Amino acid sequence: MNVALLLVIAAAMFATIVLAYQTVEAERAQRRQVERTVEVLEELRQINSAALSGETGQRGYLITLDRRYLAPYQMAREQLEPSLDRVRVLLGDDATARQVELIDQIDALARAKFDEMAESVELLENGRLLDARRATLTDEGVEAMERLVRAIAEMEDIESRILAERAAEAARSEAxxxxxxxxxxxxxxxxxxxxxxxxxxxxxxxxxxxQAAAVSEARDRADLLARELNHRVKNLFAVILAIVQMSARDKPEAKEVTDSIAQRIRALLTAHEVSQGELERPVASLRALVETSLAPYRSSKHPAEIEGPDVMLPAKRVTPLGLVLHELTTNAVKYGAWKNRGTVHVSWTEDEGMLTLTWRESGADLEELPERKGFGSLLMTSAARQFGGTFERNFTKDGLQVSIVLPVTD
Known part of the structure; x- marks a missing residue:
C-alpha cells in the first residue's frame, strides 16, 4: 500500500510538473503574443495615420498651394516603409495565411495611395493645378483609402482574436x-x-x-523458579518415601501397610511429574497420566486398552485423578482383572467442557462382591471431590466398573 501511494504521489508530481511547465509556456506565449499584438496594432495605426496625414497634407497643399502642407505628407511617406517592414518582422513565421495576404494588400494599397498623392503633387508643382485637382477628386483615391482602412481593421481583428485565443489557452492550462x-x-x-x-x-x-523481551525474561525467571520448586517437591517426596520405608525395617508386621503408603506416595510423585511435563509427556495430558499410572503393571499378562481423544487437564486436577488411577490400578492387580489375567479398559469422552472417564475390568471372575468400603475407596471419593467431579463404582462378576466425571477447565 505504501509503495502504491508513493507511486501515485510521484505520478501526480510528474503530471503537475508537466502541466506547470505547459502553463508557464502558455503564459510566456501569451505575453509574447500581447507584446507582438500591441506592436502590430501600433504599426498598423502608424500606417493608417500615415495614410491619413499624407492625404490631409496633399489636400491642404492643393487647396492653399502652401508648401508647408507638404511637411505632413513627406513625413507620412517616409514613415510608411519602416512601418510595413516592422509589421512583416513582427508577424514572422507565426503569421496566418490571411495575415500574409492582408499585409501584402495593405502594402499595395498604401503604396498605391501614396503614388496617387505623389502624382497630384507632381502635377501641381508642374503648374497643372486643374489636372492635379481632377486626379484628386476621382473615386479611385477614395476607394483605395477605404480598402486600406478595411484591411487594417481586419488585420487588427485577427491580432485581437489570436491574443484572445492565447489568453484562453493560458487560462485552460491554469485551470x-x-x-x-x-x-x-x-x-x-x-x-x-x-x-x-x-x-x-x-x-x-x-x-x-x-515488552516481549521483558516478558520473555520474566518467563525465563518463572520457569527457573518452577524447575527449582519442582526439584524440591520431588526431593520432599523422596524424603517422605524414605522415612516410610525406614519405619518398616524394625516392624515386619507393618510392611504391608508401609508398602501401600509407599505406592501411594509414588502415585502422587507420578501425578506431579505428569503435571510438570516430565516423563517426556505433554504437560497435564490425560493420556500420559493414564499410561503412566498403568505402566508399572501393564504387560502381556496384564493387558490394558486405552482409548480417548487428546485432553489437556488443569494441573490441579492431575494429582487427585492420579491418586484415583493408582488406587484402581493396584486394586486391579490385587483383587481385580489383572489378578486373573483379565483386561483393564480405560476410555474417556469430552462433551461441553465435561470429561467422562470410564474404568472397566473384564475377566476378573469375582467370587464375592465387596460389601464395605475400605481406605482406598474413601481416598478415591475424597480425591473426586478435590477435582470437582463425581465418582461412581459398581462391582460385577466380570470385574469393577467405575465412572468419573470432572470438568476439563478451571
Missing amino acids: RVLPLLGALFVLLIIAMLAGARLVGRAARAEAEAS
Whole structure:
C-alpha cells in the first residue's frame, strides 16, 4: 500500500510538473503574443495615420498651394516603409495565411495611395493645378483609402482574436494545473499521515519488542523458579518415601501397610511429574497420566486398552485423578482383572467442557462382591471431590466398573 501511494504521489508530481511547465509556456506565449499584438496594432495605426496625414497634407497643399502642407505628407511617406517592414518582422513565421495576404494588400494599397498623392503633387508643382485637382477628386483615391482602412481593421481583428485565443489557452492550462495541485496537496497530506502512521507503528513495534523481551525474561525467571520448586517437591517426596520405608525395617508386621503408603506416595510423585511435563509427556495430558499410572503393571499378562481423544487437564486436577488411577490400578492387580489375567479398559469422552472417564475390568471372575468400603475407596471419593467431579463404582462378576466425571477447565 505504501509503495502504491508513493507511486501515485510521484505520478501526480510528474503530471503537475508537466502541466506547470505547459502553463508557464502558455503564459510566456501569451505575453509574447500581447507584446507582438500591441506592436502590430501600433504599426498598423502608424500606417493608417500615415495614410491619413499624407492625404490631409496633399489636400491642404492643393487647396492653399502652401508648401508647408507638404511637411505632413513627406513625413507620412517616409514613415510608411519602416512601418510595413516592422509589421512583416513582427508577424514572422507565426503569421496566418490571411495575415500574409492582408499585409501584402495593405502594402499595395498604401503604396498605391501614396503614388496617387505623389502624382497630384507632381502635377501641381508642374503648374497643372486643374489636372492635379481632377486626379484628386476621382473615386479611385477614395476607394483605395477605404480598402486600406478595411484591411487594417481586419488585420487588427485577427491580432485581437489570436491574443484572445492565447489568453484562453493560458487560462485552460491554469485551470488544468490548479485541480492537480490541489490533488497533489491532498496526496502529500495523506503521505504525511501515512508516514506518521508508519512512525507510530514502528514505535509501537519497538515498544512491543521491548515488552516481549521483558516478558520473555520474566518467563525465563518463572520457569527457573518452577524447575527449582519442582526439584524440591520431588526431593520432599523422596524424603517422605524414605522415612516410610525406614519405619518398616524394625516392624515386619507393618510392611504391608508401609508398602501401600509407599505406592501411594509414588502415585502422587507420578501425578506431579505428569503435571510438570516430565516423563517426556505433554504437560497435564490425560493420556500420559493414564499410561503412566498403568505402566508399572501393564504387560502381556496384564493387558490394558486405552482409548480417548487428546485432553489437556488443569494441573490441579492431575494429582487427585492420579491418586484415583493408582488406587484402581493396584486394586486391579490385587483383587481385580489383572489378578486373573483379565483386561483393564480405560476410555474417556469430552462433551461441553465435561470429561467422562470410564474404568472397566473384564475377566476378573469375582467370587464375592465387596460389601464395605475400605481406605482406598474413601481416598478415591475424597480425591473426586478435590477435582470437582463425581465418582461412581459398581462391582460385577466380570470385574469393577467405575465412572468419573470432572470438568476439563478451571
